[in-house]
Amino acid sequence: MKQFPSRWAQSVALLVAVSFLASCGLPRVGPNKREIYAGSVMQEGDAFVVSVNDRVTRATAVVPALGFSEQFQSAGLVGSDTIQPGDVLGLTIWENVDDGLLAAETTNSTILEEVQVDGSGSIFVPYAGRIQAAGNSPEAIRRLITDKLQDQTPDPQVEVRRLAGDGSSVSLVGAVGAQGVYPIERPTRTLSAMLARAGGIAIEPEIAQITVLRGGHQGKIWFQDLYKNPRYDIALRGGDRILVEEDTRAFTALGATGTQARVPFETQTLSAVEAIAQVGGLVPTAADPTGVFIFRNEPADIANQVLGRTDLIGAQRMVYVLDLTRPNGVFMARDFVVRDQDTLYVTEAPYAQWNKAIAAITGSLTTVSTVATVSDSLSGS
Numbered sequence: 001m002k003q004f005p006s007r008w009a010q011s012v013a014l015l016v017a018v019s020f021l022a023s024c025g026l027p028r029v030g031p032n033k034r035e036i037y038a039g040s041v042m043q044e045g046d047a048f049v050v051s052v053n054d055r056v057t058r059a060t061a062v063v064p065a066l067g068f069s070e071q072f073q074s075a076g077l078v079g080s081d082t083i084q085p086g087d088v089l090g091l092t093i094w095e096n097v098d099d100g101l102l103a104a105e106t107t108n109s110t111i112l113e114e115v116q117v118d119g120s121g122s123i124f125v126p127y128a129g130r131i132q133a134a135g136n137s138p139e140a141i142r143r144l145i146t147d148k149l150q151d152q153t154p155d156p157q158v159e160v161r162r163l164a165g166d167g168s169s170v171s172l173v174g175a176v177g178a179q180g181v182y183p184i185e186r187p188t189r190t191l192s193a194m195l196a197r198a199g200g201i202a203i204e205p206e207i208a209q210i211t212v213l214r215g216g217h218q219g220k221i222w223f224q225d226l227y228k229n230p231r232y233d234i235a236l237r238g239g240d241r242i243l244v245e246e247d248t249r250a251f252t253a254l255g256a257t258g259t260q261a262r263v264p265f266e267t268q269t270l271s272a273v274e275a276i277a278q279v280g281g282l283v284p285t286a287a288d289p290t291g292v293f294i295f296r297n298e299p300a301d302i303a304n305q306v307l308g309r310t311d312l313i314g315a316q317r318m319v320y321v322l323d324l325t326r327p328n329g330v331f332m333a334r335d336f337v338v339r340d341q342d343t344l345y346v347t348e349a350p351y352a353q354w355n356k357a358i359a360a361i362t363g364s365l366t367t368v369s370t371v372a373t374v375s376d377s378l379s380g381s
Helices: 003-024 033-038 054-060 138-149 191-197 272-278 300-307 329-335 350-380
Strands: 048-051 088-094 109-116 122-125 129-132 157-163 169-174 180-183 208-214 217-222 241-246 250-255 261-264 287-298 316-322 343-348
Touching: 033 287, 048 300, 054 300, 054 329, 088 122, 088 138, 109 122, 122 138, 129 138, 138 157, 169 191, 191 208, 191 241, 272 287, 272 329, 272 343, 287 300, 300 316, 316 329
Parallel strands: 048 316, 169 241, 250 343
Antiparallel strands: 088 109, 088 157, 122 129, 169 180, 208 217, 208 241, 250 261, 287 316, 287 343
């Protein structure tokens, strides 16, 4: 008679467990394939669910287009002797008379130790007035001063020397060996040379981006393109600001993957296969390889191309489906390009849900059986 209450208790527990699971559902990582497909515009949702094929991979293979404009690329090298605002000049003027305009009583020469080029690019020389120095070489400035003075003193001789100054300099910040302000000198008149002068970059070259700000203009390139394309090794200008930073793109991984997190890009281009590998692959005991989804807000021009339409306006919610079990499934995943802000979601296999149901039921029955056994023991005592 002691077996009857135990069997009766297990039967009641089974019915209770099944009822509970049917009404509340099992714990899971997210929606299943049926629920995602239900969000399609063809059913009750507002997203376009598209199976990935060769045409889709070609239409969506968009990577960031970085590069310098023609204005940056066409700028010539700054002459090593070209004077810039902020530079400091040393002037010596000899006059061919004993009582000259500038010379003291005991000498026929005048030395102006330091003359700084002002913000407008000019210097002031007594009796010669304001001289435009910026953009000229010391020799050109010498001729300008001579021309101004020769009508006031006979046969003036002028020497112009370029001293240390702060006119032709650029600032480097970010992931470089040594941040700071560096002068543009003969060996450092180009972008690559200036980066080397600052100790090179301090991050992985493959994800390094270089931004150059010049006045109201901006250009950005990949660090590796600086050496692949010689045109990007642009000539620098005084006042340029150079920023070196990591690629800021990232995607989010959710579901039955090795890691659920926001994951930064590790390469310039990232395929779906690489993204899956980057988060630890699919969970062997839970993932459904037929349910790999990429969620994305797609620009209207690409969405129209993917769907074969022309009437879509504005960004569209797109869900791309990858089935890794198809004959070419892995190739499709290898060719499909993941983009910034994408969400990679892998559904759980039905087998995983079945295991959860069985585990929940058997676990509940084991607990009830244990309680019944303890109850019988207490009654017998």
